Amino acid sequence: MSGLIEAVEIRTVRLPLRAPFQTSNGVSTEREFVLVRLAGGGAEGWGECVAEREPTYSSEHTSGAVDVMRSFLLPRLVAAEVRTAEDVAPALSGVVGHPMAKAALELAVLDLELRLRGVSLAQYFGATRTRVPAGVSVGIQPSVPALLDVVGGFLDEGYRRIKLKIQPGWDLEPVRAVRQRFGDELPLQVDANAAYDLADAALLRRLDEFGLLLIEQPLHHDDLYQHARLAELLTTPLCLDESVVSARSAAAAISMGATRIINIKPGRVGGYLEARRIHDLARAHGVAVWCGGMLESGLGRRANIALAALPGFTLPGDTSASDRFYECDLTTPVTLDADGHVTVPSGPGIGAAPDPDLLSKFTVDVWSYER
Numbered sequence: 393m394s395g396l397i398e399a400v401e402i403r404t405v406r407l408p409l410r411a412p413f414q415t416s417n418g419v420s421t422e423r424e425f426v427l428v429r430l431a432g433g434g435a436e437g438w439g440e441c442v443a444e445r446e447p448t449y450s451s452e453h454t455s456g457a458v459d460v461m462r463s464f465l466l467p468r469l470v471a472a473e474v475r476t477a478e479d480v481a482p483a484l485s486g487v488v489g490h491p492m493a494k495a496a497l498e499l500a501v502l503d504l505e506l507r508l509r510g511v512s513l514a515q516y517f518g519a520t521r522t523r524v525p526a527g528v529s530v531g532i533q534p535s536v537p538a539l540l541d542v543v544g545g546f547l548d549e550g551y552r553r554i555k556l557k558i559q560p561g562w563d564l565e566p567v568r569a570v571r572q573r574f575g576d577e578l579p580l581q582v583d584a585n586a587a588y589d590l591a592d593a594a595l596l597r598r599l600d601e602f603g604l605l606l607i608e609q610p611l612h613h614d615d616l617y618q619h620a621r622l623a624e625l626l627t628t629p630l631c632l633d634e635s636v637v638s639a640r641s642a643a644a645a646i647s648m649g650a651t652r653i654i655n656i657k658p659g660r661v662g663g664y665l666e667a668r669r670i671h672d673l674a675r676a677h678g679v680a681v682w683c684g685g686m687l688e689s690g691l692g693r694r695a696n697i698a699l700a701a702l703p704g705f706t707l708p709g710d711t712s713a714s715d716r717f718y719e720c721d722l723t724t725p726v727t728l729d730a731d732g733h734v735t736v737p738s739g740p741g742i743g744a745a746p747d748p749d750l751l752s753k754f755t756v757d758v759w760s761y762e763r
């Protein structure tokens with residue numbers, strides 16, 4: 393039996409951001425990402441790689457992802473003659489790391505497979521909802537008044553939950569100001585992207601008075617043990633992002649008491665199938681999950697929304713509309729309802745594909761292979 397994949401295209405794409413996005417890792421003004429297009433059986437499938445241009449959030453980066461796909465992952469995928477998304481992770485398991493590159497290939501196979509079968513991602517995952525409440529991630533701003541304007545704008549648009557990026561020197565003051573302006577009822581959380589140490593526990597404890605939903609990834613990626621110690625000192629629940637790289641590390645974090653909530657990002661954990669396993673594991677342990685984001689285009693954004701429609705996703709995710717980041721998305725834009733929800737895509741596979749003209753306009757590099 394021969395495999396599904398007949399042709400492959402790997403593109404590097406750059407989309408300008410509407411406004412600079414600043415986190416404790418740095419500031420960006422455009423999003424560079426890698427797209428994978430697979431052709432087979434008369435259909436095509438798309439995958440989006442969430443690695444960023446620079447390896448600041450994780451060790452992966454766009455040019456490295458292209459290289460590892462071309463040199464090591466695609467040859468294995470083609471040789472294994474994969475037929476379904478379930479074949480992908482086993483075919484690639486001999487390569488250590490590179491979860492974002494692997495996840496993009498798995499999503500492309502899944503999209504292709506489901507388009508051929510006429511099944512949506514949401515149906516395939518076992519989604520139980522047709523729309524999900526949307527939160528928004530707000531970058532570090534030049535000043536507190538600027539932050540209040542930005543947050544007010546998102547609330548006017550209808551977003552149901554605000555996440556503030558924090559770092560040392562931009563933490564208590566912005567949180568206090570947002571609480572004062574928008575009230576105690578606003579669902580509010582913070583994300584430190586690993587910018588603190590356990591020695592900052594006294595400072596982080598002062599966040600307890602603001603009634604936050606959670607504090608996301610305060611400490612270093614491989615500080616699971618230290619997160620467990622910190623959790624004992626705070627009343628605000630800790631939520632891990634960077635530290636959870638697989639269902640195994642999720643299980644360790646849960647049993648160690650390092651996290652009460654998990655931000656699930658399929659790219660970070662090697663794909664949507666592993667993401668679903670983490671959802672199932674967390675749900676079985678009474679740990680809430682929500683769907684994170686990586687400034688995805690309309691492809692990855694839709695796939696995330698389909699995942700976020702599973703029953704264990706009980707907190708609003710960073711599943712914002714396309715115009716949160718982009719004036720012009722590659723696909724039909726993802727939009728926000730008047731009451732702050734995004735619609736779970738119902739078409740086959742991801743439920744959208746890039747517009748060919750926009751795709752060529754924003755592509756900076758392309759590599760292709762035919763069997």
Ligand code: OSB
Nearest residue numbers: 449529585684685686687688710
């Ligand atoms: O830590 O969640 C994060 C963006 C890039 C890298 C890491 C993170 C983020 C975000 C934005 O917070 C989430 C989004 O809206 O896409």
Ligand code: MG
Nearest residue numbers: 583608609633
């Ligand atoms: Mg995060």
